[in-house]
Amino acid sequence: MDMINLTIDGIPVKVKKGATVMEAAKSIGIDIPALCYLKGVNEVGACRICVVEVEKARSLQASCVLPAAEGMVVYTESPAVVEARKEILRLILDNHPNDCLTCDKAGECKLQEYAYRYDVKFRDHNGARRVATIDTSNPYILRDNSKCILCGRCVSTCSQVQERSVLSFGERGFETHIIADNDKILGESSCVSCGRCISVCPVGALIDNRIAGKARAWEAEKEEVRCTQCDHGCHFELLRKNGNVIGVRAKEPGEGRPLCLKGRLSVDLTYNDNPAVPLMKKEESYVEVSWAEALGLEKIMEKL
Structure with missing residues (x-):
């Protein structure tokens, strides 16, 4: 079976051909955050919070849909990656109710988990919000x-x-x-x-x-x-x-x-x-x- 060799956060990784960068990272215990991704159900790379930095790539890449390639060098927590994730979280929280104290999902909510992980807080703004129903x-x-x-x-x-x-x-x-x-x-x-x-x-x-x-x-x-x-x-x-x-x-x-x-x-x-x-x-x-x-x-x- 064909295998791919790449480097993630300085760690050599060998995975099967066809595996994604997210799967390769998971195989060595690196948890890349994801909100939209669900293996076999929703693999669309839409939320972008799973972005990683790849050497020689022109922009950050969504790791949940990015195939691992031979010789690829990936950084999952570089300054550019962390800032991108923080901005995505800020934008989501801008249109999200601040009721974590009473929400039934508290303790199991992925948004709450990642906001804590990257120290992102609610901010005051006068922008539009979707009507809550x-x-x-x-x-x-x-x-x-x-x-x-x-x-x-x-x-x-x-x-x-x-x-x-x-x-x-x-x-x-x-x-x-x-x-x-x-x-x-x-x-x-x-x-x-x-x-x-x-x-x-x-x-x-x-x-x-x-x-x-x-x-x-x-x-x-x-x-x-x-x-x-x-x-x-x-x-x-x-x-x-x-x-x-x-x-x-x-x-x-x-x-x-x-x-x-x-x-x-x-x-x-x-x-x-x-x-x-x-x-x-x-x-x-x-x-x-x-x-x-x-x-x-x-x-x-x-x-x-």
Whole structure:
């Protein structure tokens, strides 16, 4: 198999041909920040926070989509790279609410992590801000577009499942925002509440509505379990606080993995110490249903 030799931050690296600079850096323990990148799901080099400096290159390069090349010399934390990352973070924070103290994503937010890493703070300005809207129409997904950084992860992961593609980019320029179907609220859209978008969102723009407010990231113990509803065996996390399971959330999906609400509900019923009543959409609105109906057991029982 062809191998590539390059140097990253003075360290010789050997990787398989076709590997990206980000992957090469990761192989030697160097963490390059990324907001939009998600391997196998969203590899577009859009956020630019993963830029690196490459000798003889005319400009900084997005490491998540830059193929490693023989003899390449890369710097991941040069002064030019650090300043570029700081400026990107400043621009994102300029249009982001300063509510980290009460945000459910605190402690797991990539934007918070990188702002701390590069000592970037909120700044006062009189520039335009996107109008903040909070969509609570879906009982399973809370959407706050004031926190959205337009990374595109949710759009890409939603489009991976055949005949789903609920989320997409709407409008242009400064007015660009994530829309559901033809810019509907989530509760009125064709969203099936699978939770893929929540599991890949790097900030607090998409939150599991049923877990919101129950525990901060550092308060909850996490245990991985697998769904047994079908052969896919999707991965979920049990969140425990004070010894009790307070919620179940999906982990980041693999490429093309369907991840369904039925599986999520079954894991919730199996492990949650106080599972909430299941809700299903009927005639454009969500109504409480029995666990048998939510899990499709009624149809099975009819056949017996």
